[in-house]
Amino acid sequence: MATDHSRSTARLMVSPSVLLLLAWMIVPLVMTLYFSTQRYNLLYPGTEEFTGLANYTYFLSDPSFTEGLLNTLLLVGGVLFITVTGGILLSLLLDRPIWGQGIVRILVIAPFFVMPTVSALVWKNMFMNPVNGLFGYAAKAIGLAPFDFFGQAPLFSIIMIVSWQWLPFATLILFTAIQSLDGEQVEAAEMDGASAFSRFRYIVLPHLARAITVVILIQTIFLLAVFAEILVTTGGGPGSASTNLTFLVYKESLLSFDVGTGSAGGIVAVVLANIVAIFLMRAVGKNLDL
Amino acid sequence: MARNVTTGQKAFWTLCAWTVGLAIFFPIFWTVLTSFKSEAEAVRAPALFDFDWTLENYATVFDRSPYARHFLNSVVISIGSTLLALLIAVPAAWAMAFSPTRRTRGLLMWMLSTKMLPPVGVLIPIYLIFRDTGLLDTRTGLVIVMTLVNLPIVIWMLFTYFREIPGEILEAARMDGANLKSEILYVLTPMALPGIASTMLLNVILSWNEAFWTLTLTAANAAPLTAFIASYSSPEGLFYAKLSAASTMAIAPVLILGWFSQKQLVRGLTFGAVK
Numbered sequence: 001m002a003t004d005h006s007r008s009t010a011r012l013m014v015s016p017s018v019l020l021l022l023a024w025m026i027v028p029l030v031m032t033l034y035f036s037t038q039r040y041n042l043l044y045p046g047t048e049e050f051t052g053l054a055n056y057t058y059f060l061s062d063p064s065f066t067e068g069l070l071n072t073l074l075l076v077g078g079v080l081f082i083t084v085t086g087g088i089l090l091s092l093l094l095d096r097p098i099w100g101q102g103i104v105r106i107l108v109i110a111p112f113f114v115m116p117t118v119s120a121l122v123w124k125n126m127f128m129n130p131v132n133g134l135f136g137y138a139a140k141a142i143g144l145a146p147f148d149f150f151g152q153a154p155l156f157s158i159i160m161i162v163s164w165q166w167l168p169f170a171t172l173i174l175f176t177a178i179q180s181l182d183g184e185q186v187e188a189a190e191m192d193g194a195s196a197f198s199r200f201r202y203i204v205l206p207h208l209a210r211a212i213t214v215v216i217l218i219q220t221i222f223l224l225a226v227f228a229e230i231l232v233t234t235g236g237g238p239g240s241a242s243t244n245l246t247f248l249v250y251k252e253s254l255l256s257f258d259v260g261t262g263s264a265g266g267i268v269a270v271v272l273a274n275i276v277a278i279f280l281m282r283a284v285g286k287n288l289d290l
Numbered sequence: 291m292a293r294n295v296t297t298g299q300k301a302f303w304t305l306c307a308w309t310v311g312l313a314i315f316f317p318i319f320w321t322v323l324t325s326f327k328s329e330a331e332a333v334r335a336p337a338l339f340d341f342d343w344t345l346e347n348y349a350t351v352f353d354r355s356p357y358a359r360h361f362l363n364s365v366v367i368s369i370g371s372t373l374l375a376l377l378i379a380v381p382a383a384w385a386m387a388f389s390p391t392r393r394t395r396g397l398l399m400w401m402l403s404t405k406m407l408p409p410v411g412v413l414i415p416i417y418l419i420f421r422d423t424g425l426l427d428t429r430t431g432l433v434i435v436m437t438l439v440n441l442p443i444v445i446w447m448l449f450t451y452f453r454e455i456p457g458e459i460l461e462a463a464r465m466d467g468a469n470l471k472s473e474i475l476y477v478l479t480p481m482a483l484p485g486i487a488s489t490m491l492l493n494v495i496l497s498w499n500e501a502f503w504t505l506t507l508t509a510a511n512a513a514p515l516t517a518f519i520a521s522y523s524s525p526e527g528l529f530y531a532k533l534s535a536a537s538t539m540a541i542a543p544v545l546i547l548g549w550f551s552q553k554q555l556v557r558g559l560t561f562g563a564v565k
Contacts, residue, residue, distance in 0.1 A: 006389055007389065007391070009385070009387075010385035010386075010389040010391075011385075013381035013382055013384060013385035014381070014382045014385050014386060014397070016378050016381070016382070017378050017379060017381075017382035017441065017445060018382075018400070018401075020378065020438060020441065021401055021404050021438070021441060021442065024404065024412075024414075024438040024441075025404045025407060027415070028411075028412035028416055028419075029407070029411060029412060030413075031414075031415035031418075032404070032411055032412060032414060032415055035414060035415070090310065090563035093306060093307050093310065094307060095305070096303035096306075096307065097295050097299075097300050097303065098300065098303045098304040098307045098308075099300070099304045100304070100308070101307070103311075104307045104308060104310075104311040104551055105311075105552070106309070107311035107312060107314060107315040108314050108315070108550075109552060109555075110315050110318055110545060110548075111314065111315075111317070112315070112555075113320070113495065113499070113541065113544045113545045113547075113549065114318065114497065114499075114541050114545070115498070115499040115501060115515065115516050115519070115540060115541060115544075115547035116501045116516070117398070117501055117505075117516050117517075117519040117520045117523075118321075118519050118540055118541055119317070120535075121519065121520075121523060121533060121537070122317055122320075122321050122533070122537060123317065124523075125530060125533065126317075126320065126321070126324065126530055126533075126534075127317065127320075132333040132530070134320070134336055137336055164314070164317070167314070168314075169555075169559065172552065172555060172556055173556055173559075173560060173564050175531070176556045176564055177564055207330065210564070213565050214560050214564055218559060218560060221406055223403075223501050224407050224408060225409055225502065227409075227501070227502050227505070228501035228502065228505055228520065231505060231520065231523075232520045232522075232523035233523070234360055245410070246408065246409075246410050249410040249413065250410065250413070250506070252366040253413060253414050253417075254413070254417065254506060259414055259418075262413075262414055265410070266408075266410045266411040266412070266413060266414065267411065268411050269408045269411055270407065270408055270411035272408075273406055273407070273408045273411075274406070276406070277403060277406035280406065281399055281402065281403060286361055
């Protein structure tokens with residue numbers, strides 16, 4: 001079936017995509033690599049020179065890198081923990097016999113469609129603001145002092161907002177997976193006297209394992225790049241208490257105009273993301289039988 | 291799991307599910323509600339429905355800011371980049387689905403891997419290239435970037451849809467004497483259209499909400515709604531009712547589109563790994 005003619009047609013059809021993606025990935029990445037070895041600040045044009053690994057040494061030894069790395073891990077880990085646990089519980093709940101399941105599902109996935117800048121600002125001002133926010137009013141109503149979310153716990157507040165955005169994604173995917181579970185198997189286990197917990201532990205959880213892996217890996221890719229939520233709420237502060245790696249590189253490059261250091265930071269972020277990507281590719285690749 | 295459940299049990303689970311669902315949805319509901327309050331009422335002790343409903347915030351948002359322009363930017367960037375991506379991706383996905391070679395698998399995985407590249411890794415070169423070519427803060431620039439950012443997802447989604455079109459239909463058409471043109475026009479296109487439509491829907495949603503490149507590459511001129519709403523983060527912009535009105539209009543179109551795209555969402559965002 002695959003004649004030489006049809007094969008070359010196929011190549012012609014694929015090549016624009018390949019060339020564009022190649023250009024999009026390789027050219028800027030090589031430029032970033034090159035910049036990362038240069039002393040290059042947009043504020044001082046004409047002072048560019050080769051500095052070897054000095055930018056890397058500077059970036060990696062900067063205390064805000066350690067803090068940024070730690071914040072990144074806390075942000076990714078925290079959001080993953082909340083969304084995966086919450087997603088499992090919610091998908092189990094949605095799988096119960098309930099009235100109006102379709103409507104509840106629509107309510108649950110809605111936050112996913114809210115743009116990041118809107119959800120961050122709505123949460124920050126209308127809910128977490130200690131003076132006029134809803135949580136502040138609620139605390140006062142039961143006689144507690146309102147909690148200053150972004151003053152006292154900036155990173156935690158951002159974790160809460162990002163979790164609200166991603167909980168729908170985890171729920172939707174885990175719910176899709178749970179629906180393909182063989183009901184008879186669960187019933188048989190129930191008749192054999194398996195408790196609700198062991199039915200979950202030995203039948204439901206193994207069935208969900210693959211979907212959970214996919215959720216974790218895909219969310220990690222997006223969570224490593226959380227940016228808008230930080231920009232509009234804390235601007236990375238106070239100090240750098242809520243600065244993650246993405247935001248740190250943004251600060252170095254577009255706020256301090258230090259192209260060299262920013263590029264070194266960008267490369268570090270690429271290396272970290274690649275470690276995650278390798279695992280994701282394996283998980284996705286397994287399912288792709290050609 | 292259709293087992294014998296008593297009405298009592300069903301009522302209990304229904305109550306639980308609705309409580310959780312409404313709690314998760316509440317911030318959106320509250321934003322819409324606040325958009326109809328006056329600024330004074332928006333910051334006063336929370337009132338649920340007994341306030342003077344007003345449309346003045348919507349009017350103010352339009353009068354005092356170029357809201358219509360930013361809305362139009364969002365429309366142009368999300369739809370423009372989606373159409374451009376489809377134009378490039380349909381032939382590629384088509385070829386890979388119907389005449390796969392030994393290298394197709396590797397090629398698909400490589401395309402997926404470009405999606406894993408963190409944006410900050412290429413931020414500086416893209417910024418500098420855009421600055422030097424005059425593409426900074428232009429719709430054209432954003433359309434180009436969004437096309438490239440979403441191209442891998444578009445190819446993957448189309449590929450998973452096209453692969454489900456049975457090859458036998460093609461052979462049958464060929465037996466009946468169809469040439470390549472009529473094969474594509476009368477046999478494949480009608481079967482592929484639903485997949486293309488779903489891909490388009492999901493991609494418009496993703497582009498509408500993208501907030502890294504829109505925030506770093508645009509200013510007053512080409513900023514779509516994601517970037518415009520960010521301007522409400524300054525302390526002097528702390529007008530809850532106006533923020534709510536601007537937000538409601540920004541999220542409404544995609545919220546409605548999104549409800550139609552639940553299935554495609556799972557498929558598109560997991561690259562076919564969960565169906």
